[in-house]
Amino acid sequence: MIVIISKAVDESTNDVIRHCILNQIPFMRFSEENFVNSVYIQLSSEKIEIKLLIGDSILDFDEITSFWFRKNDLLLFENVKICTELTIDKREICNFISDSELKALKDFLIYSLQKKKTLGNYAVGDGNKLISFSIASEVGLNIPKSIISSDTQFLLQYANSKQIVKPLEDGFYSSSTDEYSYTEYKLLNKEILADKDEFLFPSCLQEYIEKKIELRIFYIDEKIFSMAIFSQLDPKTKLDFRNYNFEKMNRMLPYKLPDLVEDKIILFMKKMELNTGSIDMILTNDNEYVFLEVNPVGQYGMVQYFGNYNLDLEVFNYLAG
Template sequence: MIFIISQAEGEHSTVAVMDWLHYKNAHHYRINGLDAILRHTYLLGNGNETRIERTDNTDTILPSKTDTIWFRRWMSGKATMFSSLEIGGDANLINVYNFLRKENATIREYFLHNLKTNKTLGNPSKDALNKLEVLVAAAQAGMDIPRSIVTSSKQHLLEFRQSVPDIIVKSLCNPAMYSYEGSNYVSYTATFNEAQLAALPATFHPSLVQENIPKAYELRVFYLDGACYAMAIFSQSNNQTAVDFRRYDRATPNRNVPYKLPAELSAKIGRLMQLIDLNCGSIDIVRTPEGKYYFLEVNPVGQFGMVSFPCNYFLEEKIADWLIEKDQA
């Protein structure tokens, strides 16, 4: 059986792969992370194997029967049973909220611990990578990376800027996402100007500051177990997307086209993914006007539909075929 772990909200890619599995008559079962927490009971060690039963008694999961696993995602940050809890500035409520998050994390860890197979697409222990470790691993794999520092010192930032006059700042982990009065807000990579530098206090929260690499275009590469599927994004033609293409211009979208990676770059990507123990993921790269490639980051659970559909790669079918092949092996 092919076992799929995903999330309920906005996961069109999971549905598209499942459509192919259904078309190819492949037996599969999907569970979303929030369901694993709210709608299942864990009978620990009964018959030397934990049974995972739905609270409505409609399904039972035996980990030993999960032969092939696709770890797509677990659940989105907003998909939580505590989303209606008004935290405000109440320290006691904040403590309760953090405690309940840890309780949920314990269930997640135990659920995934029971699903053991060497035929897994994705890595449950790598769904949130350390961006700094990945940058170092990319350099070890032979890839060029932007000159970077993590600092909380204005003095050190000014010294860095003497050798790197054009800098950007980005989050150390995944971008922050907030909802307020019906609107969603996301943190983006941003440039730093003189006025912002001057306004900085002597010390601030540790921040990732990098050289702003000039772009001819950006590349989004989906890596699937040794194969690279690349798309060029002409984000530089639009001021809104020039620094970060995720600041999508819905009215005038960027031009996206299929892209053939140099063999040497594909090999380096393969080495990087081996170093960080991932067999799939979405990779961001910049190509400079001079033809040099700079690695930016890897998203182990990034959307691949944005590459599949514009480029006619049919990645959803390729993922389904990978799962079927492993399940039949």
């Protein structure tokens, strides 16, 4: 049986599940609509037995062959109300204890799942840009010069050079309201810092690099699938590809990275402890490849479509193999 943690609306997960159905491979999917509502665990010197009730179905961990952490979280006991009839003070204590207990239980369940053949890394989650930059540099990938500071006067020194104001984490998604927001990239100017206090919330500046093309890369089990986006040809998408020009979409094509760059990506992903992920890079006008970020649970539908790759089948074959 293949176990998947994913969002209920994720199309890539749906497409992989279609392969499971066509090939009669049993699967179970955890999502915000499909949570654990009962648990049975037995630990002894002789054996460890784990069974979960999800809806009306029982999941026996002995039957699990592989685990795909796509995105989302493992939700436990969303059907149980805790500490509702206590005073506020006692409710805070009760919530702290119950949260700690549930975290210990969830950590053990994830640990047990990841002892199976696993795609993705729950512990890495959405990743950390600063850590990924550090590791990319260690393996020899070029990275853009970045500055992080909370000192307004220090940041003003860079106002006359081309610097992009970037967040350390991208985007916010609310499953309850089905809303998504992301921070738009902007070039730094003095107006942005005008009237700010001496110290502000830590801000990240990243040098703006003129690019020939943007690259989107999907990585799975040391296999690399790449595509090129000619976003620099359109003023609307030149700085941030996500400012889509729906009237005249950017040209997108399959792309083959040099072997040396692919070798560095493989080493990078191993050091990140990731066997899958979506990577953003650019090719500069000087033909240098520059690493921008890795998303451990990134979308790959665009790479699949414009690169003419069957990535859903690649994921299925890994999980079912």
